[in-house]
Amino acid sequence: MIVNIEKCMHCGACVGSCPQNAVYLNEIVLEFNEDCNRCGRCVRICPVGALKMEGKR
Amino acid sequence: MRTDYDIIVVGAGPAGSMTAKHAARKGARVLMIEKRQEIGAPLRCAEGVNRRGLEKAGVPVDRRWVSTDISGAKLVSPGGHVFRIDESQAGNEVGMVLERHLFDKAMAADAARAGAEIWLKTAAVDVIKEGERVVGVKARREGEPLRLTAGCVVAADGFESQVARWAGIDTSLKAGDITTCFQYRMTNLRTEPDYCEFIIGSVAPGGYIWIFPKGDDTANVGIGVLASKLEKPGEVKRYLDDWIRKDERLSCGQPLEALAGGVSVSPPVERSVMDGLILVGDSARIIDPITGGGIANGLLAGMHAGNVLGDCAQAKDFSEEAMMPYDKLWRDAMEDRLWRNWMAKEKFLTLSDSTLDAVIETLSTANVDKMSVHNILIAIKERHPELVREFEELI
Ligand SMILES: Cc1cc2nc3c(=O)[nH]c(=O)nc-3n(C[C@H](O)[C@H](O)[C@H](O)COP(=O)(O)OP(=O)(O)OC[C@H]3O[C@@H](n4cnc5c(N)ncnc54)[C@H](O)[C@@H]3O)c2cc1C
Ligand code: SF4
Ligand code: SF4
Numbered sequence: 001m002i003v004n005i006e007k008c009m010h011c012g013a014c015v016g017s018c019p020q021n022a023v024y025l026n027e028i029v030l031e032f033n034e035d036c037n038r039c040g041r042c043v044r045i046c047p048v049g050a051l052k053m054e055g056k057r
Numbered sequence: 058m059r060t061d062y063d064i065i066v067v068g069a070g071p072a073g074s075m076t077a078k079h080a081a082r083k084g085a086r087v088l089m090i091e092k093r094q095e096i097g098a099p100l101r102c103a104e105g106v107n108r109r110g111l112e113k114a115g116v117p118v119d120r121r122w123v124s125t126d127i128s129g130a131k132l133v134s135p136g137g138h139v140f141r142i143d144e145s146q147a148g149n150e151v152g153m154v155l156e157r158h159l160f161d162k163a164m165a166a167d168a169a170r171a172g173a174e175i176w177l178k179t180a181a182v183d184v185i186k187e188g189e190r191v192v193g194v195k196a197r198r199e200g201e202p203l204r205l206t207a208g209c210v211v212a213a214d215g216f217e218s219q220v221a222r223w224a225g226i227d228t229s230l231k232a233g234d235i236t237t238c239f240q241y242r243m244t245n246l247r248t249e250p251d252y253c254e255f256i257i258g259s260v261a262p263g264g265y266i267w268i269f270p271k272g273d274d275t276a277n278v279g280i281g282v283l284a285s286k287l288e289k290p291g292e293v294k295r296y297l298d299d300w301i302r303k304d305e306r307l308s309c310g311q312p313l314e315a316l317a318g319g320v321s322v323s324p325p326v327e328r329s330v331m332d333g334l335i336l337v338g339d340s341a342r343i344i345d346p347i348t349g350g351g352i353a354n355g356l357l358a359g360m361h362a363g364n365v366l367g368d369c370a371q372a373k374d375f376s377e378e379a380m381m382p383y384d385k386l387w388r389d390a391m392e393d394r395l396w397r398n399w400m401a402k403e404k405f406l407t408l409s410d411s412t413l414d415a416v417i418e419t420l421s422t423a424n425v426d427k428m429s430v431h432n433i434l435i436a437i438k439e440r441h442p443e444l445v446r447e448f449e450e451l452i
Contacts, residue, residue, distance in 0.1 A: 018229075044288070045235065
């Protein structure tokens, strides 16, 4: 996952929405773990469009 | 440094602080950990709360954390019909807009005065289990890894709700039960300084735009959109920016603060306790699915959790069975309403802009003397029975 840190609001919406519990927000830094199955929900949910899936345009 | 407590509360929001306060008051050794460096900041809230919610949780109003007293609410339909509910109709349902930076700190201070310890910049990163029982958390305190053990861990980590999931309680949500939000605190506005406003319809699919006054010409102007209605990344902020540009009362304003966040609009969790773990607040998915408000429910659940945990600490028994009274207390207080409002939300989603116009128009001319979901449904039934047919059982 590519996080646009200049856009990210550190709001945790992606964390609580991830069905795999694969995102962790360490105060302001997002960490994605290997449980991510690339479902894309977090990308769609992010209110400011700060997330992009690697390998996708 | 002590690393063993009766109770470790993860998250110093309103729910966590209330739990910590009431448990500590009964003599339990309580540690509350918060991953941020400041309690109550950055803000993730529109800050509206009703007086009755505070009363029920035994929180006396302190003017220091009240930003603005509210005289009523305005519900605005897509076509511009306005349903005004003033305070006399709303009873204690309308209330005030808080200063949550200060409110959350005041709640945490009460916990501290009751004897709870608070550590900032301390994040839980996993739970520690022995068999099926939770016995503590793995944490990082200012970056240092740490094992903290406790009779009971309190999952008060808000919308993120990771602690419960690490422990094995599934709090994940379907897209139709998540609202994602974006908000500005704006100033130099021409909005009403004492009315909360809700704008519904396709301007905010599956959610609404809100304007909550913060004194004079300043207000929290925000939007929530249902995740299942989102198509492109970044849409939530765009929906709000589009609206602000079009609404003359807002387009003259300037932002002072921006924030985002997720809100569950789901039924509550099926399971709120297990051996050594208890869920309070947003992590238990107890936000009202219609209003998106979770402060009052979080405070009340926290109060009940703290009281039960205090007893458990005295009995040295944090089994699921010993903590079940908490499950019953919060369910008795709010579960029916949460389910009913979740069903109302599901229905709301099916309404087109033209139907919403008809409904709001009806309400603006009908005589609804006491504002409640129930009374609103009755008023609609009189003129548009077809709209409430599937809702008959709620009336
Ligand atoms: C945009 C928006 C607007 C809202 N508007 C309203 C409103 O007007 N009225 C209303 O009643 N409700 C509103 N809500 C909901 C309200 O904010 C929540 O219901 C309320 O804050 C819940 O309290 P809580 O204590 O459960 O969780 P929170 O207040 O979210 O607190 C959780 C705390 O846990 C901390 N934490 C999380 N994970 C960890 C970890 N791993 N380790 C340590 N600490 C951790 C977080 O940093 C946070 O401080 C809104 C929410 C949003 C997003
Ligand atoms: S949802 Fe978007 S803005 Fe919020 S923390 Fe995740 S990436 Fe950042
Ligand atoms: S793509 Fe899906 S599984 Fe991966 S982090 Fe995002 S929401 Fe979670």
